[in-house]
Amino acid sequence: MISILMPIYNGIEFINESVPSIIQQTFTEWELIIGINGHPENSEVYLTAKEYELMDDRIKVYDLHTIRDGKSAALNHMLTLCRFDWISLLDVDDMWLCSKLESQAPWCAEYDVIGTLCQYFGENNAIPPIPSGDITAFDFLKANPVINSSCLLKKELCAWDGSWNLEDYDLWLRLWKQGRKFYNVNQIEVKHRIHRASAFNANGNDSYLQELRQKYA
Numbered sequence: 095m096i097s098i099l100m101p102i103y104n105g106i107e108f109i110n111e112s113v114p115s116i117i118q119q120t121f122t123e124w125e126l127i128i129g130i131n132g133h134p135e136n137s138e139v140y141l142t143a144k145e146y147e148l149m150d151d152r153i154k155v156y157d158l159h160t161i162r163d164g165k166s167a168a169l170n171h172m173l174t175l176c177r178f179d180w181i182s183l184l185d186v187d188d189m190w191l192c193s194k195l196e197s198q199a200p201w202c203a204e205y206d207v208i209g210t211l212c213q214y215f216g217e218n219n220a221i222p223p224i225p226s227g228d229i230t231a232f233d234f235l236k237a238n239p240v241i242n243s244s245c246l247l248k249k250e251l252c253a254w255d256g257s258w259n260l261e262d263y264d265l266w267l268r269l270w271k272q273g274r275k276f277y278n279v280n281q282i283e284v285k286h287r288i289h290r291a292s293a294f295n296a297n298g299n300d301s302y303l304q305e306l307r308q309k310y311a
Contacts (some may be wrong), residue, residue, distance in 0.1 A: 097176035121195035214257035
């Protein structure tokens with residue numbers, strides 16, 4: 095059983111691609127928690143997302159208008175709404191291939207965090223050089239080897255720090271330092287959209303990156 099978290103601030107225009115990519119999963123034992131943060135109560139973004147509850151009874155949409163501390167705070171709150179012990183994330187502007195969850199499920203018995211390979215699309219169609227297999231010994235200080243929208247991890251390990259723009263990399267570094275076990279499935283199972291408004295291109299990330307690596311060095 096897997097709880098999928100999709101926090102949404104920007105990017106609601108892509109929901110008609112991301113949510114269907116979850117519904118089409120060959121692994122069917124999941125729930126999707128969509129949380130709308132950073133918008134007024136009953137915003138257009140919330141009302142648009144709410145319509146997707148009609149597509150599948152495994153989808154629940156929450157209006158997190160009282161949470162004003164960004165994505166990390168929204169994610170931490172969404173954990174309290176989950177029923178299952180494994181957590182997966184999908185950013186609203188990304189998509190999964192239909193075998194994504196099924197390709198990861200066999201590795202849950204042995205690993206704490208499981209990712210996959212990915213392909214960029216949109217303004218960049220490259221395939222990033224992500225290491226595959228057991229990546230526990232990979233030097234996470236040199237590069238982030240886990241694509242955020244590919245991750246599957248134990249709920250008990252989830253805690254996002256809102257001090258950083260790079261909350262996913264901060265979590266991976268923290269868990270890596272704790273000696274947790276990481277694995278990347280050697281298949282492209284995620285399409286990560288590259289566009290000017292994406293967090294991937296956020297201004298100031300270079301300085302955050304250096305500070306984050308110094309924190310865990």
